[in-house]
Amino acid sequence: MSKQQPTQFINPETPGYVGFANLPNQVHRKSVKKGFEFTLMVVGESGLGKSTLINSLFLTDLYPERVIPGAAEKIERTVQIEASTVEIEERGVKLRLTVVDTPGYGDAINCRDCFKTIISYIDEQFERYLHDESGLNRRHIVDNRVHCCFYFISPFGHGLKPLDVAFMKAIHNKVNIVPVIAKADTLTLKERERLKKRILDEIEEHSIKIYHLPDAESDEDEDFKEQTRLLKASIPFSVVGSNQLIEAKGKKVRGRLYPWGVVEVENPEHNDFLKLRTMLITHMQDLQEVTQDLHYENFRSERLKRGGRKVENEDMNKDQILLEKEAELRRMQEMIARMQAQMQLQMQGGDSDGGAHGHHV
Amino acid sequence: MSKGLPETRTDTAMSELVPEPRPKPAVPMKPVSINSNLLGYIGIDTIIEQMRKKTMKTGFDFNIMVVGQSGLGKSTLVNTLFKSQVSRKASSWNREEKIPKTVEIKAIGHVIEEGGVKMKLTVIDTPGFGDQINNENCWEPIEKYINEQYEKFLKEEVNIARKKRIPDTRVHCCLYFISPTGHSLRPLDLEFMKHLSKVVNIIPVIAKADTMTLEEKSEFKQRVRKELEVNGIEFYPQKEFDEDLEDKTENDKIRQESMPFAVVGSDKEYQVNGKRVLGRKTPWGIIEVENLSHCEFALLRDFVIRTHLQDLKEVTHNIHYETYRAKRLNDNGGLPPGEGLLGTVLPPVPATPCPTAE
Numbered sequence: 001m002s003k004q005q006p007t008q009f010i011n012p013e014t015p016g017y018v019g020f021a022n023l024p025n026q027v028h029r030k031s032v033k034k035g036f037e038f039t040l041m042v043v044g045e046s047g048l049g050k051s052t053l054i055n056s057l058f059l060t061d062l063y064p065e066r067v068i069p070g071a072a073e074k075i076e077r078t079v080q081i082e083a084s085t086v087e088i089e090e091r092g093v094k095l096r097l098t099v100v101d102t103p104g105y106g107d108a109i110n111c112r113d114c115f116k117t118i119i120s121y122i123d124e125q126f127e128r129y130l131h132d133e134s135g136l137n138r139r140h141i142v143d144n145r146v147h148c149c150f151y152f153i154s155p156f157g158h159g160l161k162p163l164d165v166a167f168m169k170a171i172h173n174k175v176n177i178v179p180v181i182a183k184a185d186t187l188t189l190k191e192r193e194r195l196k197k198r199i200l201d202e203i204e205e206h207s208i209k210i211y212h213l214p215d216a217e218s219d220e221d222e223d224f225k226e227q228t229r230l231l232k233a234s235i236p237f238s239v240v241g242s243n244q245l246i247e248a249k250g251k252k253v254r255g256r257l258y259p260w261g262v263v264e265v266e267n268p269e270h271n272d273f274l275k276l277r278t279m280l281i282t283h284m285q286d287l288q289e290v291t292q293d294l295h296y297e298n299f300r301s302e303r304l305k306r307g308g309r310k311v312e313n314e315d316m317n318k319d320q321i322l323l324e325k326e327a328e329l330r331r332m333q334e335m336i337a338r339m340q341a342q343m344q345l346q347m348q349g350g351d352s353d354g355g356a357h358g359h360h361v
Numbered sequence: 362m363s364k365g366l367p368e369t370r371t372d373t374a375m376s377e378l379v380p381e382p383r384p385k386p387a388v389p390m391k392p393v394s395i396n397s398n399l400l401g402y403i404g405i406d407t408i409i410e411q412m413r414k415k416t417m418k419t420g421f422d423f424n425i426m427v428v429g430q431s432g433l434g435k436s437t438l439v440n441t442l443f444k445s446q447v448s449r450k451a452s453s454w455n456r457e458e459k460i461p462k463t464v465e466i467k468a469i470g471h472v473i474e475e476g477g478v479k480m481k482l483t484v485i486d487t488p489g490f491g492d493q494i495n496n497e498n499c500w501e502p503i504e505k506y507i508n509e510q511y512e513k514f515l516k517e518e519v520n521i522a523r524k525k526r527i528p529d530t531r532v533h534c535c536l537y538f539i540s541p542t543g544h545s546l547r548p549l550d551l552e553f554m555k556h557l558s559k560v561v562n563i564i565p566v567i568a569k570a571d572t573m574t575l576e577e578k579s580e581f582k583q584r585v586r587k588e589l590e591v592n593g594i595e596f597y598p599q600k601e602f603d604e605d606l607e608d609k610t611e612n613d614k615i616r617q618e619s620m621p622f623a624v625v626g627s628d629k630e631y632q633v634n635g636k637r638v639l640g641r642k643t644p645w646g647i648i649e650v651e652n653l654s655h656c657e658f659a660l661l662r663d664f665v666i667r668t669h670l671q672d673l674k675e676v677t678h679n680i681h682y683e684t685y686r687a688k689r690l691n692d693n694g695g696l697p698p699g700e701g702l703l704g705t706v707l708p709p710v711p712a713t714p715c716p717t718a719e
Contacts, residue, residue, distance in 0.1 A: 071545050
């Protein structure tokens with residue numbers, strides 16, 4: 001009598017059944033054992049609540065010894081890259097989360113060079129992965145590529161600032177951008193709707209490519225489809241972060257206590273924090289896939305095209321090529337003229353040197 | 362806070378009361394005590410009433426400038442301060458404006474009246490400040506504008522046949538809006554205030570203060586005050602212009618405890634506890650603009666309008682304008698402007714370079 005494995009095997013003697021339907025379970029078990037890696041980059045001006053939000057999202061304190069510099073120090077500072085890694089485990093599933101912070105972004109009076117550091121960091125990670133992938137020992141490739149970038153938009157403006165547009169356009173082909181409206185408790189509901197719409201319009205106007213949630217598959221259940229619809233409709237998410245427990249309506253909730261009321265972080269009517277968390281968790285796999293299949297492949301093909309040569313201006317326009325050809329033509333013609341003159345001299349000098357060496361131009 | 366007797370003007374048209382220069386603290390004479398009861402009531406104190414009547418007839422000018430990044434609620438706050446639609450955004454509810462590529466100066470004038478007193482209020486807006494990727498020297502157009510107004514006034518003053526009442530377009534008060542990050546001032550804030558606190562009265566204001574909890578607010582204010590002090594920025598009311606002990610104690614309290622005022626502005630009314638109040642309605646409560654436990658708007662309003670309005674004008678005229686005038690005359694060899702050594706007209710004083718620790 002064979003032991004009945006719980007839900008793992010249907011009786012293998014059923015005719016027509018091979019058994020590879022069990023594959024996903026095997027993959028699942030392997031993945032759980034191996035654990036997941038995820039790198040999240042966080043970009044935005046100082047004071048938008050980025051650190052608080054990250055701490056709230058992952059219920060940890062990623063920045064225990066934080067020192068906030070004053071304005072005079074900020075004048076001298078350039079953009080830094082600070083990566084902190086934390087291992088989180090939940091129900092046996094391990095997540096190795098790396099949060100890449102970018103302090104100094106947007107602080108300077110002249111922010112022209114703000115994003116150079118950030119872009120080189122992203123490229124470096126791609127470069128390293130490419131190198132590891134092409135190496136001899138490929139067993140333990142560490143994936144430090146940036147899978148997702150939360151871009152924090154200030155709720156105080158009327159939409160995107162020039163710096164926001166310039167930055168997003170510079171990285172939208174390298175990383176998945178998820179725009180987030182910070183400190184959403186500054187806005188009334190009407191203001192929030194207006195701001196979201198304005199931001200979406202401006203993103204379209206400037207052809208910025210943000211991360212698009214994939215539509216739910218047709219075989220998913222209705223709840224999931226509805227959830228995906230709601231998520232898509234709420235982009236960009238307007239969030240409030242906090243790890244402080246406040247007493248509200250008889251229970252303790254995470255929130256912010258104001259003289260006029262309590263903003264609850266996990267209340268969907270107050271802000272989109274839960275939606276952001278859901279999106280991140282349910283689409284972590286997809287974010288990684290898009291990074292691998294789209295952004296990394298883009299980088300890889302560009303990189304291999306360049307190969308060992310120095311970086312050339314790939315789109316040398318036709319005019320330039322034409323000019324160069326014309327210059328070459330002229331040089332050749334001058335050379336011929338000189339040779340003809342030489343021959344003339346020689347012929348006059350009496351030496352008969354036969355024909356000209358025909359140069360075919 | 363009356364300082365000396367103002368000159369009276371007989372014109373009934375809108376004019377400006379030119380305040381007398383502050384009387385120097387003289388050695389007080391030994392007071393001769395007159396027991397006025399003995400000789401009867403003279404009526405010297407009715408001068409107050411006469412002054413009041415004159416002011417009501419002539420009205421006065423007030424020019425207020427607002428500076429800060431786009432979206433910090435500057436226009437809404439000014440509308441709330443004067444309880445009318447006086448800012449640049451008043452005419453059309455046009456929130457779709459694009460951020461201008463350079464700093465623009467837009468001055469809008471209105472006449473508002475209350476209790477028989479007319480005020481010609483000019484709100485000077487500075488859209489584009491601090492909004493670009495490269496904000497270097499974005500304060501220069503503002504400094505230039507302020508100096509131009511001083512120049513205009515100076516030219517009128519030194520005219521041989523000058524007007525009875527010189528129209529006063531000088532900026533009496535500059536509200537600087539600080540973004541409520543909760544961390545500290547931004548480098549741009551420091552640079553602006555360093556340059557401009559020497560030419561105009563700057564009142565720093567923390568915008569959209571409903572972003573911060575009470576704790577965050579008081580921590581932020583302390584940090585901002587400290588940063589301003591460490592960087593030597595003298596905002597209004599400046600310590601050096603306190604006249605007497607009474608002024609000093611009053612202003613000290615404001616400087617060290619209340620400023621910078623953390624404000625919230627709104628032009629919408631809601632019903633709270635049976636009263637109609639100005640406020641902002643959110644899913645978690647209504648923020649009342651004039652409720653002191655919610656924000657400090659009422660303090661700012663009382664400060665700027667109800668107690669220090671005249672003083673703002675006086676400091677502008679007696680200190681900032683005089684500094685400008687003295688520099689101009691000195692540069693011009695002691696002669697009034699317009700009469701150079703060779704009879705050439707010299708240009709106004711360019712933006713003063715600020716000695717920064719660089």
